[in-house]
Every structure is written in structure tokens, then in C-alpha cells.
Amino acid sequence: MELVSLANWHDPAKRRLEAIRAAHERDEAGLLELLRTYLILKGRKRAALSPRTLETYEAGVRDFLAWAWPPDSPGPKVPLLKLSADDLDHYVADLQTHGSHLEHRPLKPSSIATYLASVRALYRALEWAGAAQLPQGVAAPRDPTPAYERRPALPPKLYRELLAHLDPSEPSLQRDRVAVRLMAEAGLRISEVVHLLVSDVHLPERLLEVKRGKGSKQRTVPISTSLCAELERWLRTRLAYAAAGESRVLVNMGGRKARGRGMTARMLREVINGHYRALGFPERYRGAHMLRHTAGTRFYKASRDLHATARLLGHTNLNTSAIYAKMDLEGLFEVVDRIDEGD
Numbered sequence: 583m584e585l586v587s588l589a590n591w592h593d594p595a596k597r598r599l600e601a602i603r604a605a606h607e608r609d610e611a612g613l614l615e616l617l618r619t620y621l622i623l624k625g626r627k628r629a630a631l632s633p634r635t636l637e638t639y640e641a642g643v644r645d646f647l648a649w650a651w652p653p654d655s656p657g658p659k660v661p662l663l664k665l666s667a668d669d670l671d672h673y674v675a676d677l678q679t680h681g682s683h684l685e686h687r688p689l690k691p692s693s694i695a696t697y698l699a700s701v702r703a704l705y706r707a708l709e710w711a712g713a714a715q716l717p718q719g720v721a722a723p724r725d726p727t728p729a730y731e732r733r734p735a736l737p738p739k740l741y742r743e744l745l746a747h748l749d750p751s752e753p754s755l756q757r758d759r760v761a762v763r764l765m766a767e768a769g770l771r772i773s774e775v776v777h778l779l780v781s782d783v784h785l786p787e788r789l790l791e792v793k794r795g796k797g798s799k800q801r802t803v804p805i806s807t808s809l810c811a812e813l814e815r816w817l818r819t820r821l822a823y824a825a826a827g828e829s830r831v832l833v834n835m836g837g838r839k840a841r842g843r844g845m846t847a848r849m850l851r852e853v854i855n856g857h858y859r860a861l862g863f864p865e866r867y868r869g870a871h872m873l874r875h876t877a878g879t880r881f882y883k884a885s886r887d888l889h890a891t892a893r894l895l896g897h898t899n900l901n902t903s904a905i906y907a908k909m910d911l912e913g914l915f916e917v918v919d920r921i922d923e924g925d
Contacts, residue, residue: 591619594712601711605662608651613704614640620707634773634847641684642700648683649673665705667717674698678723695722735879736867741766747861750812753819754835758853760816761832764790765873768805769881769895772847772870778831785814792896801896878903 590600590612597616604612617639621631650665650673651658660669677697681688689697698720708714736744748759764770768790770778777794784791788810790803805813817831824833825842832845845853854870874895881891882903892903 598712601713642697663714670720691725735875766876769877
């Protein structure tokens with residue numbers, strides 16, 4: 583993350599005046615600049631804040647501004663610098679009943695929680711500027727659906743279908759197959775996959791160095807013999823497509839502008855979702871992150887060890903890994919089938 587210009591924000595007195603002005607004038611760009619400055623200088627991750635996280639916060643703030651002060655309104659429905667806890671509760675209730683104010687679509691409880699976190703971040707920035715206070719005591723609505731139902735793993739049968747669809751004799755499908763296996767068998771997040779460098783792959787040791795993990799954490803991940811062999815084949819194929827100086831493992835193989843350059847997370851998501859659609863997978867089984875859930879389920883089923891599962895996935899809290907014990911639908915099928923056989 584590049585450091586922001588401090589022209590408007592380095593001096594406390596000027597920072598306060600500029601924040602008040604931006605709020606009174608509904609200067610969205612100014613408020614977002616304040617938010618970005620605060621997050622990079624004062625936030626938990628500071629300059630290590632990922633562009634995707636910042637983009638998520640900014641989207642939430644834009645939605646909040648569209649609710650509190652619609653762009654076509656001469657004045658705010660809610661005074662931005664005097665936002666109360668009741669006002670924020672009203673905003674959350676409005677998200678529950680009407681959904682997004684910019685995209686006009688229903689929102690899941692997890693998305694509402696993200697929007698609320700974005701507003702809190704904005705008001706922490708305004709508080710830092712001495713312009714407003716963060717309302718306290720406002721909680722996001724709880725999602726009644728258990729996490730293991732919201733975020734399923736891909737069943738083994740569908741995973742085998744996906745791998746069969748990704749024919750390694752076709753270079754672009756060979757690349758996609760490697761990406762899928764890195765997530766579903768090595769447990770990498772999509773951001774970790776697209777930032778994986780050739781120098782991070784240690785084939786003789788069958789190890790990957792993940793240097794861009796969540797929260798900037800690093801870990802070393804062992805990989806299977808078959809995945810190691812497939813990676814080795816892809817790295818040879820990659821030589822014919824990678825642009826000069828490109829060091830990332832996954833490279834774009836289409837489009838003139840980005841050809842040979844490292845893939846972005848958005849690009850890889852679109853590619854993987856395209857394969858799901860081509861195979862006609864149910865809507866329940868969509869999304870790139872589902873592949874990491876698949877890895878977690880496989881790790882736990884193979885080991886029955888939450889510590890090993892947490893270590894492989896890079897979790898610091900065992901409770902985070904415990905969800906994969908509940909995602910094992912195949913194990914549940916074995917249970918109900920045994921009951922059926924007993925009858």
C-alpha cells in the first residue's frame with residue numbers, strides 16, 4: 583500500500599477543519615481520503631492494509647453516505663458530524679429491509695456487518711480528526727445460519743469433475759488446474775495464490791513459502807508429490823507465456839495489455855467461476871474461497887487433528903479450524919448410509 587499524501591491531514595488543526603468541511607459539503611472524495619489516511623497511519627494493519635480491504639471499506643462508506651445524505655438531496659437526512667447510535671441502528675435496519683443503497687440488492691448478514699465496520703472506520707477517522715465521535719453500542723445482526731452451512735466445501739465428486747474438466751494439455755487450463763489445486767489441496771487463499779512467486783516454490787523440498795498471508799503473516803506449506811509434479815510441469819509451460827521480469831507463478835494468457843503479467847485475484851475469481859458455470863455446479867458451490875474450505879475439510883478428515891489443520895491453513899485460533907470438522911458432508915453421508923443399511 584502506497585503512503586498517502588499528508589497535505590490535508592498532517593496538521594491536527596488543519597485536519598479538523600478539513601474533516602468538518604468534507605462532512606458539511608458531502609465531499610465524498612475528501613472523506614474517503616481521510617479514511618484512507620487514518621487506516622494507513624493509525625489502523626491495525628497500517629501501511630500493510632491490503633488494497634482489497636481498503637476497497638471494501640470505501641464501498642461501505644459510499645453506501646452509508648448514499649443513505650445519510652443522498653446525492654440528489656440538498657441536505658443530509660442525518661447530520662454526518664452528529665451521528666448517534668440510534669441513527670446507526672436505523673442505518674443497519676435499513677440495510678436489513680432494503681439492502682444496498684447503491685446497488686439496490688439484498689444483503690446477507692455478513693455483508694451488513696462489513697458495511698457497519700466501514701462506517702465505524704470512517705467515524706474513527708473523524709474522531710482522530712477531532713470532528714465527530716464514533717457512536718457506541720451498535721451491533722451487527724447475527725446470522726442464524728451456521729458458518730459451516732454458509733461456507734460449504736466442494737464435495738469430492740464435484741471436485742473430481744472440476745479437475746477432469748481442467749485438461750492439463752491445454753496451457754490455460756493447466757494454469758487454472760494448478761491454481762485450483764493450490765487452493766483445494768494446499769489450502770492457499772486466492773490472494774496468496776496470485777502473489778506466489780516462482781522463487782517461493784521449493785520443488786526438491788515440496789514446500790511453498792506463503793509470504794503474503796492474511797494479516798501479513800508468513801507460513802511454509804508442504805505439498806503432495808502429485809501437486810509438486812504438476813507445479814513443476816506448469817513452471818516449464820509458463821516460460822513460454824510469462825512477460826520479461828514477471829516473477830509470479832500464475833500469469834495472464836489472454837488480452838494484449840496484461841498478457842504475460844501476473845494474474846489478479848479478480849481475474850482468477852472470474853476464471854474459476856466460469857469453470858463452475860461451464861460444469862453446471864449448483865449455486866451453493868460457487869466462489870473461489872470454497873476451494874480453501876475444501877482443503878480444510880480434507881486436512882481435517884485425513885488427520886482428525888485441529889492443530890495440524892490450523893497449521894496448514896495458517897490459523898492462529900483453533901476455533902477457526904474447528905468449522906472444517908462440521909463441513910465434512912461426505913462423513914455425514916457415511917453415517918446416514920450406515921443407518922440405512924441397518925434398516
